[in-house]
Amino acid sequence: MALLAALTLLIWAAAMAPVILRWVGVCFMPAADAPPVAYGNVALGAGGVLGALAFVPMMLGLSPSGQRARVGLGMLLALAFGVMITVFSAYMALVVTVPMLHAAIRGEAVALPFRVDNPRDHVSRRGHCRHAISVEAASFLFDNVCGVPDSLREGLQRGQVVTLHGSGSAWGVFYSGVSRRAERP
Numbered sequence: 001m002a003l004l005a006a007l008t009l010l011i012w013a014a015a016m017a018p019v020i021l022r023w024v025g026v027c028f029m030p031a032a033d034a035p036p037v038a039y040g041n042v043a044l045g046a047g048g049v050l051g052a053l054a055f056v057p058m059m060l061g062l063s064p065s066g067q068r069a070r071v072g073l074g075m076l077l078a079l080a081f082g083v084m085i086t087v088f089s090a091y092m093a094l095v096v097t098v099p100m101l102h103a104a105i106r107g108e109a110v111a112l113p114f115r116v117d118n119p120r121d122h123v124s125r126r127g128h129c130r131h132a133i134s135v136e137a138a139s140f141l142f143d144n145v146c147g148v149p150d151s152l153r154e155g156l157q158r159g160q161v162v163t164l165h166g167s168g169s170a171w172g173v174f175y176s177g178v179s180r181r182a183e184r185p
Contacts, residue, residue, distance in 0.1 A: 004050065004053055007050065008050060008051065008086055011047070011050070011086065011089045011090055011093050012085070012086070012089045014089070014092075014093040014097045015088070015089035015090070015091075015092035015093045015096075015097065016089075017097060017100075018092070018096045018097055018100050018142070019092075019141065021100075022141075022142070026174065027145075027146055027147070027166075027174060027175050027176070028100055028103070028142070028168075028172060028173070028174050028175070029112070029114065029135070029137060029142060029145065029164055029172060029173055029175055030095065030096050030099040030100065030137065030139060030142055030171065030172040031099065031112055031170060031171055031172050031173070032114070032136060032137055034098075034099045034102075034170070034171035034172060035171070036094050036095055036098040036099055036171070037095050037099075039094060040091055040094065040095050042094075043090045043091045043093070043094035043095065044087055044090065044091050046090055047086050047087035047088070047089060047090025047091060048083065048086075048087045050086055050090065051082060051083035051084070051085075051086030051087055052083055092139065092141070095139050096139050096141070096142055098171075099169075099171035099172035100172055102169050102171045102172065103167070103168030103169045103171055103172040103173060103174060104168075104174070105169075106168065106169035107167050107168070107169075108167065108168065108169060109165075109166075109167060110165075110166065110167070110168045110169060110170070110173050111163045111164070111165045111173075112163065112164050112168070112170070112172075112173045113161045113162070113163050113181055114135040114136065114137065114145070114161065114162055114163075114164060115135060115136045115159060115160070115161055116133060116134070116135055116136075116156060116157070116158055116159065116160050116161070116162060117133075117134040117135055117136050117143065117158060118133060118134035118158065119133050119153055119156035119157060119158065119160075120133070129144045129146040130146065130147070131146065131147055131148050131149070131150070131153075132144040132145060132146050132147075132148065133145050133148050133153065133156065133162070135162070145162070145164065145175070145178055147178075148162075148178050149178075152178060152179070152180055156180065160180070160181070161180075161181040162178055162179065162180055162181060163178070163179050163180075163181050164177070164178055165177040165178070165179065
């Protein structure tokens with residue numbers, strides 16, 4: 001039981017690391033076609049199984065001493081929320097954290113293309129990302145490209161491709177620059 005709890009906490013920490021780094025200003029974008037992204041559904045299933053196994057004893061009303069305890073509706077809702085958080089964390093850990101670690105270890109100069117979803121200048125929901133455009137990305141929390149200059153945003157339309165330049169790998173980029181991809185004739 002302690003091993004499952006430790007594994008669950010490790011997955012939660014792995015999922016929160018990219019989110020916290022994003023909040024403090026690290027600009028990372030996972031590639032939509034990175035190999036771990038293809039296994040997102042597997043991560044959802046594995047997170048569900050792990051979350052259920054970690055919380056089943058509590059759902060059955062077993063206390064740490066092995067005796068049965070009363071389980072109220074509030075406790076069941078809290079446990080169901082714990083399982084959902086574990087599912088989300090497993091997905092984020094595989095789809096964002098693994099590409100982020102791969103990009104950090106490889107650290108090569110890369111330029112990755114992303115298709116624009118919304119070119120309008122807006123502040124992200126969390127307020128830390130100014131002058132952002134939305135791109136079609138691997139994860140719903142990592143879909144804003146921050147710091148896009150007004151000169152680049154002018155004339156940019158949905159469906160066009162921008163290139164993020166920086167350090168990373170084919171799985172993702174810690175971007176420091178954005179450019180418009182040249183249109184092919």
